[in-house]
Amino acid sequence: MKFSVLFCFILLIIFQADFGQNEKTPRKQRRKIHHRRLRKNSSPNHTSNQQLRTLQTTVTPIARLPIMNSDYSVEENFESFLSFRGVESNYNVLPGKKGHCLVKGMTMYNKAVWSPEPCTTCLCSNGRVLCDEAVCHPVTCPHTVKPEGECCPxxxxxxxxxxxxxxxxxxxxxxxxxxxxxxxxxxxxxxxxxxxxxxxxxxxxxxxxxxxxxxxxxxxxxxxxxxxPDASKVGNGPERKLRSDGxxxxxxxxxxxxxxxxxxxxxxxxxxxxxxxxxxxxxxxxxxxxRVPSRIPIPAPPRGMPRMPGGCSLSYRTISCIHAALTQIPPMTAPDITSLELHGNSISSIPDEAFNGLPNLERLDLSRNNITSSGIGPNAFKFLKKLMRLNMDGNSLVQIPSELPSTLEELKINENNLQAIDEESLSGLHHLVTLELEGNNLSEINVNPLAFKSLKNLSYLRLGKNKFRIIPQGLPASIEELYLENNQIEEINEICFNHTRKINMIVLRYNKIEESRIAPLAWINQENLDSIDLSYNKLYHVPSYLPKSLLHLVLMGNQIERIPGYVFGHMEPGLEYLYLSFNRLADDGVDRVSFYGAYHSLRELFLDHNDLKSIPPGIQEMTALHFLRLNNNKIRNVLAEQICNVEEDKDSSLEHLHLENNYIKTREISPYAFSCIRSYSSIVLQPQHIK
Known part of the structure; x- marks a missing residue:
């Protein structure tokens, strides 16, 4: 008992000594240690690593199916970019050879990083769009504010x-x-x-x-x-003053x-x-x-600078007047401004002198206004010698404005009322890379075949939601990506792509194309064309004479009943992505030679929402297959050798297998049916229909 009391007494003395030592620590020293730790933790490398570790422990990739709307459109789903392995593929994968991503009609190149919103950062990774929210770290100052357009204080x-x-x-x-x-x-x-x-x-x-x-x-x-005390020595060394404390x-x-x-x-x-x-x-x-005190007077601006409306703000070299209820472009004199945002106002005219005070503009956003072609002065844009990006989406233009700067690299006139494009409409725009004319009244009748002749560097062309019945003629030889969705195109003749040897992506979804109206020589000899989207057309079987360079083929939402034999046999290096969801495929429409030429290359095969009653033949021979969707069919059983080859003692490359919403009795499945799949968690069998 005495020993226990003595031991407790010694421990008490030690704790008191330690506490007293901490109390004697100078307050300034403790404060310095605290600030030193804050400075260390706020370094760029530490911040990025800490953010990555935090997100990796909180974000879990979720397999998401697209949402089918009443008009058969497919809404895009974004996923976290922290876990590349094991992320479910979605229906909108159309990345092209270089892994491009399609985001709200825009094509992002592989590894591109952008911010669709102030607090969101997205990454294009091999055709997948992966987004994360920004994480704000605490700031050490006593008073904080959150500037407009920023996400962190x-x-x-x-x-x-x-x-x-x-x-x-x-x-x-x-x-x-x-x-x-x-x-x-x-x-x-x-x-x-x-x-x-x-x-x-x-x-x-x-x-x-x-x-x-x-x-x-x-x-x-x-x-x-x-x-x-010695003003003559200013600049020659730090002079000394006496403080009140000496x-x-x-x-x-x-x-x-x-x-x-x-x-x-x-x-x-x-x-x-x-x-x-x-x-x-x-x-x-x-x-x-x-260091300066917390209240530093704001320097007085030079006299004579114009007052801006209350709804506008300034961020570095950008003037933002978004939804500011403007009815006209206010006069501004700011030579250092490079970006002007006038989105969502009621501006109806652009006089010749509108941008005279902004000679160094590089980006101009006039989208979602009431601008008419008659309200634009003939020289409204002529003197913007550095303008590279012009956005006039959502206005009332009936023709492309004249005298556009030759420095333009991006021109957007989507959702207007354009009635025609003549030979002179785009003349002089030799540096134009991106042209978007979606949602107008354009057709092969009112678009001159020579309209695109001067666009020597054009690589991205959007002509969706118009009234084209054939592929527009006179496409530039430099074109790489062509979007013609939501038109009335019925055929693809053999001269459409004769001069477009660099083209690698064609999007023709929501048209009226039949496989018999695709000419055998329309694109079979293209050497760079690796992505074609023919979803929601009038196809009854997979088209023949597809490009030999094709990697991605999207055929969702047709009436396809058959995959002809050897239809992929001529392709090199071989088809990698085949999407046949929402069709009419039955067992007699698929046989072993249907996938001939793609057994070694096919990575993703979507056959969901069809009429299949059994696993299609040849699946076990697809050595590179990672994703297989067979959900929402009429499959009743999975036999031992339909997915796995029992004779070969090696693991399958399958990472995701979907068999839900069929008529499979899970207890009757052979114990060897999935023996080659490394992780059973990648197999989705529930729920099943009961009948």
């Missing part, structure tokens, strides 16, 4: 600065009359400032600032103009309440170890001696 002091027209703190001397020597410390301060986000009302103001701001500015200027401080050092508090704590505690000195030296090298 920033320090309040950061938002008080402007970069427009190079009007920053180090340029304020142009308006206050300060000498160049006195500008030096402020310039160093500006170099430590992060790029700011500012409101439009802070930049485009007609008069002076508010009285309180003026007083602060005058007080700041007065402090800068006051000479030190210590020296650099004249270039601005007061910092937090640092003064730390110094007072140091005086009170009386601690000054070597670690603190090293931290102070590190702070000097890092530039924190030029």
């Amino acid at each position: 920033v320090c309040a002091a950061t938002v008080s600065y402007s970069l427009l027209s190079d009007i920053t703190l180090n340029d304020r001397t142009e308006f206050s009359g300060d000498s160049s020597e006195q500008r030096e410390p402020t310039s160093l301060l500006h170099k430590e400032m992060p790029p700011p986000q500012v409101g439009m009302d802070q930049v485009f103001r007609r008069g002076a600032t508010e009285p309180e701001d003026n007083e602060e500015i005058k007080d700041m200027e007065h402090r800068e103009e006051m000479p030190g 210590k020296e401080r650099s004249a270039h050092q601005l007061p910092n309440p937090r640092k003064e508090e730390e110094e007072e704590d140091e005086d009170e505690e009386g601690e000054g170890d070597d670690d603190e000195k090293e931290d102070e030296e590190e702070d000097a090298v890092r530039g924190d001696v030029f």
